[in-house]
Amino acid sequence: MDFPTDLLLNAVLSGLLLGGFYTAVTLGVSISFGMLDIVNIAHPAFIILGSYIAYIVNSTLGIDPILTSFVMFPVFYALGAAVYQVYYMAFERRGQESLRGLAFFFGLLFITEVGLVLVFGVDYRYVNAAYIGPSLPLGFASLPLRLLIPCVIALALVAALQLFLSRTFVGRAIMAVSQDQLALRLMSADPVRIKRIAFGISIATASVAGAFLIIIQPVEPSVGREYIGRVFAICVLGGMGSLPGTVIAAMLLGIVESITSTFYGPSWSPAVAFGVLLLTLAFRPAGIMGR
Amino acid sequence: MRTRTFLVLAVGVGLLIFGASRFVHNEYYFFASYVVLQYVVLATAWNILGGYTGYVNFGTAAFFALGAYSTVAINKLYPIPIPALMIVGGAVSGIVGLGMGYLTLRLRGAFFSIATLALAVVLQTLITNWDYVGGSRGAYTIPPMKVPLIGPYIEYLFVIMLGLAVIAVVIARAIEHSRLGFGFATIRDDELAAEASGVPTLRLKLIATSLSGALMGMAGAPLPYYVTYLDPASGFSLAYAVNSIAMPLIGGTTVWLGPVIGALFLGTIQQVATVTISSALNLLIVGLLLVGFVIVAPNGIVGLVQARLRRRGQP
Numbered sequence: 001m002d003f004p005t006d007l008l009l010n011a012v013l014s015g016l017l018l019g020g021f022y023t024a025v026t027l028g029v030s031i032s033f034g035m036l037d038i039v040n041i042a043h044p045a046f047i048i049l050g051s052y053i054a055y056i057v058n059s060t061l062g063i064d065p066i067l068t069s070f071v072m073f074p075v076f077y078a079l080g081a082a083v084y085q086v087y088y089m090a091f092e093r094r095g096q097e098s099l100r101g102l103a104f105f106f107g108l109l110f111i112t113e114v115g116l117v118l119v120f121g122v123d124y125r126y127v128n129a130a131y132i133g134p135s136l137p138l139g140f141a142s143l144p145l146r147l148l149i150p151c152v153i154a155l156a157l158v159a160a161l162q163l164f165l166s167r168t169f170v171g172r173a174i175m176a177v178s179q180d181q182l183a184l185r186l187m188s189a190d191p192v193r194i195k196r197i198a199f200g201i202s203i204a205t206a207s208v209a210g211a212f213l214i215i216i217q218p219v220e221p222s223v224g225r226e227y228i229g230r231v232f233a234i235c236v237l238g239g240m241g242s243l244p245g246t247v248i249a250a251m252l253l254g255i256v257e258s259i260t261s262t263f264y265g266p267s268w269s270p271a272v273a274f275g276v277l278l279l280t281l282a283f284r285p286a287g288i289m290g291r
Numbered sequence: 292m293r294t295r296t297f298l299v300l301a302v303g304v305g306l307l308i309f310g311a312s313r314f315v316h317n318e319y320y321f322f323a324s325y326v327v328l329q330y331v332v333l334a335t336a337w338n339i340l341g342g343y344t345g346y347v348n349f350g351t352a353a354f355f356a357l358g359a360y361s362t363v364a365i366n367k368l369y370p371i372p373i374p375a376l377m378i379v380g381g382a383v384s385g386i387v388g389l390g391m392g393y394l395t396l397r398l399r400g401a402f403f404s405i406a407t408l409a410l411a412v413v414l415q416t417l418i419t420n421w422d423y424v425g426g427s428r429g430a431y432t433i434p435p436m437k438v439p440l441i442g443p444y445i446e447y448l449f450v451i452m453l454g455l456a457v458i459a460v461v462i463a464r465a466i467e468h469s470r471l472g473f474g475f476a477t478i479r480d481d482e483l484a485a486e487a488s489g490v491p492t493l494r495l496k497l498i499a500t501s502l503s504g505a506l507m508g509m510a511g512a513p514l515p516y517y518v519t520y521l522d523p524a525s526g527f528s529l530a531y532a533v534n535s536i537a538m539p540l541i542g543g544t545t546v547w548l549g550p551v552i553g554a555l556f557l558g559t560i561q562q563v564a565t566v567t568i569s570s571a572l573n574l575l576i577v578g579l580l581l582v583g584f585v586i587v588a589p590n591g592i593v594g595l596v597q598a599r600l601r602r603r604g605q606p
Contacts, residue, residue, distance in 0.1 A: 033401075039401040039404070039405070041349075041404075041405070041408060086586065090585070090586040091585075094589070098345060098347075098400055098401075099341065099345050099347055099544070100540070100585040100589055102347045102401070102404055103347065103536055103537075103540055103581060103585050104582060104585050104586070106349060106532075106533070106536060106581075107533075107537075107578050107579075107581040107582035107585070108582065110529065110533050110574070110577075110578040110581075111575065111578040111579060111582065113529075114571060114574045114575045114578060115575060117571055118571050118572065118575065222529075225412060225529070226412060228405075228408050228409065228412070229408070229409035229412050229413070232405045232408075232409070233409070236402070267416065267419065267420055268416065268420065270412050270413060270416045271413045271416045271417065273409065274406075274409040274410065274412065274413040275413075277405070277406065277409055278391075278394055278395070278406065281394060281395050281398060281402055281406065282394045282395075285398055285402070
């Protein structure tokens with residue numbers, strides 16, 4: 001019985017690393033859906049966009065994808081702010097965000113995907129970096145660097161974001177904006193501006209998540225769809241907008257998926273996230289860290 | 292207009308289209324109009340839940356493909372005629388809709404929408420892993436060459452889809468003018484107020500979800516005969532989901548005419564664009580039209596026309 005224990009431990013370890021990556025993927029949705037109440041189902045599409053930008057820069061200039069993604073941070077921030085401005089003007093102000101706002105984001109998701117198919121075709125794309133091949137040996141297990149590095153950077157990103165949200169005025173205003181807009185106005189902060197900043201940050205994290213994605217697996221335009229279920233499952237399980245909750249939920253899902261694919265085959269892993277989402281919604285809609 | 296009068300009218304229009312089709316001998320037109328009619332059904336079905344109650348279903352492809360795969364599964368056991376297959380497909384999709392609705396509809400609307408989006412991914416995973424219906428290899432369904440009285444098989448499929456489109460539109464219109472429809476409208480306008488006034492919101496939402504899912508399943512049931520080769524990627528294509536949302540929103544969501552106009556308009560454009568330009572580009576057109584319409588004309592084509600009539604009415 002020595003073999004299955006090793007296998008199980010390995011699965012748990014790689015699940016934890018995978019969870020780090022899922023944290024980065026979900027971070028943006030935890031902000032937009034969890035804190036701002038904007039159901040941005042197009043978030044995975046922005047992640048794929050980030051992957052393709054990392055791919056273009058890597059294949060033409062040979063620059064590291066993660067470095068590229070941090071350089072692209074301001075560009076994605078501006079893109080997010082612009083999308084929020086349109087969303088606010090067209091839907092939120094008119095109080096039509098539920099039906100038409102959802103359709104708007106669904107349209108964005110679709111346009112991005114089809115646009116990428118038209119430009120790049122449906123071939124799988126990948127990047128080159130020194131850390132994609134080797135792994136870090138650790139006794140019985142080995143940690144592949146291409147999972148370890150995204151995991152570490154993602155956790156650092158979460159820590160930085162958590163500091164920003166709890167220590168700065170704008171950060172606290174972001175946490176407050178979905179709770180009481182009037183109180184926020186009385187503190188002389190414009191809720192629309194605060195939401196624009198927050199949505200910009202949420203899309204900016206997609207740039208980094210996109211670079212991680214293309215490091216971990218080859219990317220083609222429709223890969224993003226597999227992440228919609230995962231992202232929202234993690235967000236809901238983590239308690240909607242709690243960053244520590246997001247990390248814990250992402251690790252949990254990572255472990256469950258990794259065990260499923262080790263013992264039952266990788267083709268079943270997309271179903272795991274959905275099962276988790278449905279069970280959470282049915283039995284504990286407030287999530288593990290919810291109040 | 293009474294529902295019965297409308298039923299007679301709708302059947303009349305259906306018979307007229309059928310009669311006119313007797314003079315068409317180019318099979319391409321039947322293939323093309325089958326797709327357009329299929330979208331009339333899908334858009335109308337989506338609108339029963341999305342337009343009337345305001346709950347967004349992103350999983351049209353899932354319900355549609357469930358209907359199609361019920362056909363594949365049953366045909367392997369014992370082949371039965373298509374109308375019977377449609378009833379089975381409709382029942383399967385309706386039950387799935389009911390179950391999912393029961394789990395997620397008690398929460399905020401966004402959760403339901405996200406769950407439907409994930410449902411499509413998961414069902415596709417299940418079908419891909421289910422060897423009995425062909426798995427990822429896909430399944431072949433060979434239709435007979437001819438059908439007595441009607442002629443080539445595609446004409447038979449066309450007639451069936453025409454009939455389903457008439458049924459779907461009549462159901463949608465009947466709902467609009469019934470207590471059920473008023474109940475749906477109260478949910479759409481203010482669910483909390485509706486609940487407080489004693490409207491059984493959960494039950495109404497479950498009725499809408501099951502009915503809408505069942506119609507989508509029925510529309511999917513003849514698909515294996517139409518395409519003859521069905522694989523999970525084409526059955527669960529995102530194009531079904533995006534079209535069935537875009538068509539009602541472009542046509543107008545509050546009346547039965549909206550989805551029909553949207554489906555005829557977008558469906559015809561796509562049939563023309565697929566032949567003349569390319570199929571990826573025509574999906575891009577649909578996405579752009581969807582985003583453009585929800586931003587600029589929130590009430591769709593019907594809303595634009597109504598606003599124009601109203602302006603002319605009061606000089």
